[in-house]
Amino acid sequence: MTFEARVGTAILEAFAATGDPPSPAGVAGRLGSDVEPVLAAWDRLRGGRAIVTGEDGVSIRMANPFSGISTEHTFESAGIRYYANCAWDALGIPAALGRGGTVRSRCAHSGESLRLEVTDDGPEDCDWLFHSLVPAAHWWDDIVFT
Amino acid sequence: MLFFRSEDDLRAWCRERGVEPGPMVPVPQLWRLSRVWYGSRLDPEAPRPSPGEARAIFAGLGLTGNFWDPVPRQEHTP
Numbered sequence: 720m721t722f723e724a725r726v727g728t729a730i731l732e733a734f735a736a737t738g739d740p741p742s743p744a745g746v747a748g749r750l751g752s753d754v755e756p757v758l759a760a761w762d763r764l765r766g767g768r769a770i771v772t773g774e775d776g777v778s779i780r781m782a783n784p785f786s787g788i789s790t791e792h793t794f795e796s797a798g799i800r801y802y803a804n805c806a807w808d809a810l811g812i813p814a815a816l817g818r819g820g821t822v823r824s825r826c827a828h829s830g831e832s833l834r835l836e837v838t839d840d841g842p843e844d845c846d847w848l849f850h851s852l853v854p855a856a857h858w859w860d861d862i863v864f865t
Numbered sequence: 866m867l868f869f870r871s872e873d874d875l876r877a878w879c880r881e882r883g884v885e886p887g888p889m890v891p892v893p894q895l896w897r898l899s900r901v902w903y904g905s906r907l908d909p910e911a912p913r914p915s916p917g918e919a920r921a922i923f924a925g926l927g928l929t930g931n932f933w934d935p936v937p938r939q940e941h942t943p
Contacts, residue, residue, distance in 0.1 A: 811902065811906075816907070824868045827868065847892050
Protein backbone atom coordinates (compact mmCIF):
# COMPACT_ATOMS: atom_id res chain seq x y z
CA MET A 720 0.00 0.00 0.00
CA THR A 721 1.29 3.45 -0.84
CA PHE A 722 1.98 5.94 1.92
CA GLU A 723 -0.81 8.11 0.54
CA ALA A 724 -3.23 5.19 0.83
CA ARG A 725 -2.06 4.53 4.39
CA VAL A 726 -2.74 8.16 5.27
CA GLY A 727 -6.17 8.00 3.64
CA THR A 728 -7.01 4.84 5.55
CA ALA A 729 -5.75 6.33 8.81
CA ILE A 730 -8.01 9.35 8.30
CA LEU A 731 -11.07 7.17 7.81
CA GLU A 732 -10.13 4.91 10.73
CA ALA A 733 -9.78 7.94 12.98
CA PHE A 734 -13.22 9.16 11.98
CA ALA A 735 -14.63 5.69 12.56
CA ALA A 736 -13.05 5.41 15.99
CA THR A 737 -13.98 8.84 17.33
CA GLY A 738 -16.40 10.60 14.97
CA ASP A 739 -13.93 13.46 14.75
CA PRO A 740 -11.51 14.44 12.00
CA PRO A 741 -7.85 13.69 12.72
CA SER A 742 -5.04 16.23 12.42
CA PRO A 743 -1.95 15.62 10.30
CA ALA A 744 0.05 15.29 13.51
CA GLY A 745 -2.41 12.72 14.82
CA VAL A 746 -2.16 10.68 11.63
CA ALA A 747 1.63 11.00 11.65
CA GLY A 748 1.69 9.67 15.20
CA ARG A 749 -0.60 6.81 14.25
CA LEU A 750 1.66 5.87 11.34
CA GLY A 751 4.95 6.53 13.14
CA SER A 752 5.82 9.13 10.54
CA ASP A 753 6.98 12.71 10.43
CA VAL A 754 4.29 15.29 9.77
CA GLU A 755 5.79 16.62 6.53
CA PRO A 756 5.17 13.51 4.42
CA VAL A 757 1.68 13.26 5.90
CA LEU A 758 0.98 16.82 4.80
CA ALA A 759 2.23 16.00 1.31
CA ALA A 760 -0.10 12.99 1.24
CA TRP A 761 -2.89 15.26 2.49
CA ASP A 762 -2.45 17.40 -0.63
CA ARG A 763 -2.53 14.38 -2.93
CA LEU A 764 -5.62 13.00 -1.21
CA ARG A 765 -7.31 16.37 -1.67
CA GLY A 766 -6.34 16.37 -5.34
CA GLY A 767 -7.76 12.87 -5.69
CA ARG A 768 -11.03 13.91 -3.99
CA ALA A 769 -10.49 11.52 -1.10
CA ILE A 770 -10.73 14.45 1.30
CA VAL A 771 -11.98 18.01 1.20
CA THR A 772 -10.21 20.48 3.44
CA GLY A 773 -11.25 23.76 5.00
CA GLU A 774 -9.89 27.15 4.06
CA ASP A 775 -6.70 26.45 5.98
CA GLY A 776 -5.98 23.60 3.60
CA VAL A 777 -5.40 21.23 6.51
CA SER A 778 -8.53 20.74 8.58
CA ILE A 779 -10.68 18.00 7.11
CA ARG A 780 -14.09 19.21 5.96
CA MET A 781 -15.09 15.95 4.32
CA ALA A 782 -13.76 12.42 4.05
CA ASN A 783 -16.83 10.75 2.61
CA PRO A 784 -19.03 9.61 4.18
CA PHE A 785 -17.73 11.44 7.27
CA SER A 786 -17.99 15.17 7.82
CA GLY A 787 -15.35 17.04 9.77
CA ILE A 788 -17.84 19.71 10.83
CA SER A 789 -21.22 19.50 12.45
CA THR A 790 -24.17 19.07 10.09
CA GLU A 791 -27.89 18.31 10.38
CA HIS A 792 -27.32 14.72 9.26
CA THR A 793 -25.97 12.44 11.98
CA PHE A 794 -25.50 8.79 12.82
CA GLU A 795 -25.09 7.60 16.40
CA SER A 796 -23.71 4.22 17.30
CA ALA A 797 -21.75 2.74 20.21
CA GLY A 798 -21.89 6.06 22.03
CA ILE A 799 -20.29 7.98 19.16
CA ARG A 800 -22.00 10.68 17.14
CA TYR A 801 -20.87 10.92 13.55
CA TYR A 802 -21.65 13.88 11.31
CA ALA A 803 -22.53 13.08 7.69
CA ASN A 804 -22.01 15.38 4.74
CA CYS A 805 -25.49 14.87 3.37
CA ALA A 806 -28.56 12.64 3.48
CA TRP A 807 -26.83 9.94 1.44
CA ASP A 808 -23.84 9.88 3.76
CA ALA A 809 -26.14 9.61 6.78
CA LEU A 810 -26.80 6.08 5.53
CA GLY A 811 -23.29 5.78 4.13
CA ILE A 812 -21.75 5.91 7.59
CA PRO A 813 -23.57 2.84 8.98
CA ALA A 814 -22.84 1.11 5.69
CA ALA A 815 -19.13 1.91 6.04
CA LEU A 816 -18.97 1.01 9.73
CA GLY A 817 -20.99 -2.15 9.26
CA ARG A 818 -23.00 -1.63 12.41
CA GLY A 819 -26.37 -0.36 13.43
CA GLY A 820 -27.41 2.81 15.16
CA THR A 821 -29.62 5.84 14.75
CA VAL A 822 -29.75 8.21 11.80
CA ARG A 823 -31.09 11.67 12.48
CA SER A 824 -31.89 14.30 9.89
CA ARG A 825 -34.83 16.44 8.88
CA CYS A 826 -37.14 17.14 5.98
CA ALA A 827 -35.60 19.96 3.97
CA HIS A 828 -39.05 21.44 3.29
CA SER A 829 -41.12 20.93 6.41
CA GLY A 830 -38.31 20.74 8.92
CA GLU A 831 -39.85 17.59 10.38
CA SER A 832 -37.30 15.50 12.22
CA LEU A 833 -36.27 12.14 10.85
CA ARG A 834 -35.16 9.46 13.27
CA LEU A 835 -34.30 6.21 11.57
CA GLU A 836 -33.06 3.09 13.29
CA VAL A 837 -30.56 1.10 11.26
CA THR A 838 -29.65 -2.52 11.95
CA ASP A 839 -27.38 -4.97 10.16
CA ASP A 840 -30.36 -5.65 7.89
CA GLY A 841 -30.73 -2.01 6.98
CA PRO A 842 -33.01 0.82 8.01
CA GLU A 843 -36.44 0.27 9.46
CA ASP A 844 -39.43 0.85 7.19
CA CYS A 845 -39.43 4.45 6.05
CA ASP A 846 -41.28 6.18 3.23
CA TRP A 847 -39.13 9.30 3.15
CA LEU A 848 -37.36 10.27 -0.06
CA PHE A 849 -33.78 11.19 -0.91
CA HIS A 850 -33.19 13.87 -3.50
CA SER A 851 -30.14 15.41 -5.13
CA LEU A 852 -30.55 18.63 -7.03
CA VAL A 853 -27.20 18.19 -8.77
CA PRO A 854 -26.61 15.51 -11.45
CA ALA A 855 -23.82 13.02 -10.81
CA ALA A 856 -21.56 14.53 -13.47
CA HIS A 857 -21.47 17.78 -11.51
CA TRP A 858 -21.30 16.59 -7.91
CA TRP A 859 -17.68 17.65 -7.63
CA ASP A 860 -18.14 21.05 -9.30
CA ASP A 861 -19.01 22.25 -5.79
CA ILE A 862 -19.06 19.24 -3.52
CA VAL A 863 -20.00 21.23 -0.43
CA PHE A 864 -23.12 22.57 -2.18
CA THR A 865 -23.89 19.11 -3.56
CA MET B 866 -28.44 15.90 -1.06
CA LEU B 867 -31.43 16.05 1.23
CA PHE B 868 -34.24 14.07 2.79
CA PHE B 869 -37.92 14.83 2.27
CA ARG B 870 -40.79 13.25 4.20
CA SER B 871 -43.00 13.10 1.10
CA GLU B 872 -43.12 13.77 -2.62
CA ASP B 873 -45.36 16.76 -1.93
CA ASP B 874 -42.69 18.27 0.31
CA LEU B 875 -40.02 17.60 -2.28
CA ARG B 876 -42.04 19.20 -5.08
CA ALA B 877 -42.94 22.19 -2.92
CA TRP B 878 -39.27 22.70 -2.00
CA CYS B 879 -38.29 22.63 -5.68
CA ARG B 880 -41.17 24.93 -6.68
CA GLU B 881 -40.11 27.52 -4.09
CA ARG B 882 -36.65 27.53 -5.68
CA GLY B 883 -37.80 27.47 -9.28
CA VAL B 884 -36.02 24.21 -10.02
CA GLU B 885 -37.22 20.96 -11.54
CA PRO B 886 -37.23 17.96 -9.21
CA GLY B 887 -34.59 15.36 -9.92
CA PRO B 888 -34.96 11.64 -9.33
CA MET B 889 -36.71 10.71 -6.09
CA VAL B 890 -34.96 7.86 -4.33
CA PRO B 891 -36.78 5.87 -1.62
CA VAL B 892 -34.83 5.16 1.56
CA PRO B 893 -34.55 1.39 0.92
CA GLN B 894 -32.97 2.11 -2.49
CA LEU B 895 -30.63 4.69 -0.92
CA TRP B 896 -29.57 2.07 1.63
CA ARG B 897 -28.74 -0.41 -1.13
CA LEU B 898 -26.69 2.29 -2.85
CA SER B 899 -24.94 3.13 0.41
CA ARG B 900 -24.04 -0.52 1.01
CA VAL B 901 -22.47 -0.85 -2.43
CA TRP B 902 -20.83 2.58 -2.45
CA TYR B 903 -19.52 2.75 1.11
CA GLY B 904 -19.60 -0.86 2.33
CA SER B 905 -15.88 -1.33 1.71
CA ARG B 906 -14.78 2.28 2.27
CA LEU B 907 -12.77 1.39 5.38
CA ASP B 908 -10.99 -1.44 3.56
CA PRO B 909 -7.60 -0.02 2.52
CA GLU B 910 -7.40 -2.43 -0.39
CA ALA B 911 -10.76 -1.47 -1.85
CA PRO B 912 -10.46 1.12 -4.61
CA ARG B 913 -13.02 3.83 -5.07
CA PRO B 914 -15.34 3.32 -8.02
CA SER B 915 -14.14 4.61 -11.37
CA PRO B 916 -16.68 6.59 -13.42
CA GLY B 917 -17.50 3.47 -15.40
CA GLU B 918 -17.91 1.41 -12.23
CA ALA B 919 -20.03 4.15 -10.69
CA ARG B 920 -22.29 4.12 -13.75
CA ALA B 921 -22.65 0.35 -13.42
CA ILE B 922 -23.39 0.61 -9.69
CA PHE B 923 -26.12 3.16 -10.30
CA ALA B 924 -27.59 1.16 -13.16
CA GLY B 925 -27.56 -2.01 -11.09
CA LEU B 926 -29.77 -0.27 -8.56
CA GLY B 927 -32.13 1.11 -11.17
CA LEU B 928 -30.60 4.58 -11.12
CA THR B 929 -30.30 5.24 -14.84
CA GLY B 930 -30.44 8.15 -17.24
CA ASN B 931 -28.33 11.24 -17.71
CA PHE B 932 -28.81 12.37 -14.12
CA TRP B 933 -26.87 9.40 -12.83
CA ASP B 934 -24.15 9.47 -15.49
CA PRO B 935 -20.92 10.43 -13.71
CA VAL B 936 -19.11 11.46 -16.88
CA PRO B 937 -19.92 14.98 -18.07
CA ARG B 938 -21.55 15.06 -21.44
CA GLN B 939 -19.71 16.85 -24.22
CA GLU B 940 -21.33 20.03 -25.39
CA HIS B 941 -22.58 19.55 -28.92
CA THR B 942 -21.98 22.37 -31.35
CA PRO B 943 -24.10 22.76 -34.47
